[in-house]
Amino acid sequence: MPSTYTPIASSTVSGSSTTTVTFSGIPSTYTDLVLVSRLRVTKTAVSNDDVLVTLNGVNTGNLYSATFLYGTGSANGSGRTTNTNTGFWLFPPAANATAGIFEINILNLMNYANTTTFKAGVSNSGSMSDSTAIRSMVYRSNAAISSIALGTSSGTVYFVEGSSFSLYGIKAA
Amino acid sequence: MPILGVIASSISGNLYSASYDSIATTTVGAGGVSNITFSSIPSTYTHLQIRGTTFGTAAASGSMLYQMNNDTGSNYRSHLLGGNGSVATGYGNPSAETSGRFYGYYDNLSNTSFPLVFVMDILDYSNANKYKTVRTLSGMDKNGANYGEVFLYSSVWMSTSAVSTIKLFCGGQNLGQYTQFALYGIKVA
Numbered sequence: 001m002p003s004t005y006t007p008i009a010s011s012t013v014s015g016s017s018t019t020t021v022t023f024s025g026i027p028s029t030y031t032d033l034v035l036v037s038r039l040r041v042t043k044t045a046v047s048n049d050d051v052l053v054t055l056n057g058v059n060t061g062n063l064y065s066a067t068f069l070y071g072t073g074s075a076n077g078s079g080r081t082t083n084t085n086t087g088f089w090l091f092p093p094a095a096n097a098t099a100g101i102f103e104i105n106i107l108n109l110m111n112y113a114n115t116t117t118f119k120a121g122v123s124n125s126g127s128m129s130d131s132t133a134i135r136s137m138v139y140r141s142n143a144a145i146s147s148i149a150l151g152t153s154s155g156t157v158y159f160v161e162g163s164s165f166s167l168y169g170i171k172a173a
Numbered sequence: 174m175p176i177l178g179v180i181a182s183s184i185s186g187n188l189y190s191a192s193y194d195s196i197a198t199t200t201v202g203a204g205g206v207s208n209i210t211f212s213s214i215p216s217t218y219t220h221l222q223i224r225g226t227t228f229g230t231a232a233a234s235g236s237m238l239y240q241m242n243n244d245t246g247s248n249y250r251s252h253l254l255g256g257n258g259s260v261a262t263g264y265g266n267p268s269a270e271t272s273g274r275f276y277g278y279y280d281n282l283s284n285t286s287f288p289l290v291f292v293m294d295i296l297d298y299s300n301a302n303k304y305k306t307v308r309t310l311s312g313m314d315k316n317g318a319n320y321g322e323v324f325l326y327s328s329v330w331m332s333t334s335a336v337s338t339i340k341l342f343c344g345g346q347n348l349g350q351y352t353q354f355a356l357y358g359i360k361v362a
Binding site for chain 1: 310313321
């Protein structure tokens with residue numbers, strides 16, 4: 001059986017001034033992508049738009065939407081974003097969280113290289129600081145995904161040093 | 174602001190070093206099919222994972238289901254944690270069912286353009302002393318139309334037989350063109 005689940009690229013944030021991490025030149029030779037993120041941001045308090053995932057650099061056309069389910073330890077709920085230009089949202093711990101806590105997010109982007117269907121993914125995430133969540137998401141474009149960017153929601157919010165991102169490719173036989 | 178860039182392919186090699194293998198893949202052509210079945214699954218792995226992109230064939234609806242080893246008896250139980258964009262729900266059918274569930278509660282597979290995607294883990298599938306537990310993360314966002322949903326499903330096939338066949342299907346319609354299910358084997362060193 002052919003072995004797969006291959007590391008494509010990874011990045012770890014150093015310093016205190018990184019606002020965007022971009023994986024570009026993603027080969028089209030895999031079936032699915034898995035992006036494993038360990039992240040935290042410098043925003044004063046967590047909100048629901050702290051980190052945005054953008055595909056192929058596209059931030060026009062209102063092509064992104066997502067549905068999420070979350071639990072905070074004392075409450076639960078479900079929400080949705082529709083017709084957005086800013087990609088999918090992640091909710092990492094902010095500066096008011098206990099030091100050293102990072103969110104783990106595992107994003108599965110399925111059939112990312114095909115050029116005949118919309119691109120969809122599911123993710124699960126969690127941190128001890130605020131919540132655990134699962135998400136479904138769609139990018140209404142038939143274009144193959146060749147780049148993934150994770151950016152903070154404003155130019156004054158930064159990834160905390162030590163935030164790390166790893167991209168893997170899974171190839172079906 | 175500084176931007177950290179990574180050029181893909183800057184790293185090579187295998188994460189699990191021959192422990193995550195592609196076993197089989199099925200892609201549905203024009204016209205659709207009633208089910209996708211993986212058979213003669215080797216027992217040489219520790220866990221199985223199925224990764225899927227799913228489309229329907231019509232506006233009909235139906236939950237996504239599975240059966241092991243062609244067992245159509247009432248030997249499956251399922252529980253879900255789900256969200257539809259406004260409501261969070263936990264649910265488990267009080268009765269055993271004739272198939273396991275891995276997507277559907279508020280709405281179901283009901284359109285041909287928005288992909289329903291899932292990652293299903295089948296743990297310790299070849300162990301002859303345990304019932305088989307299945308965990309699935311599944312979702313289909315439809316940009317606000319007719320719900321968008323995300324689920325974490327757990328289910329059990331109440332049999333100690335090793336899993337050698339897995340049938341995946343939709344309870345209300347066929348699987349449409351471009352549906353693709355891929356079976357992987359995970360081996361613990």
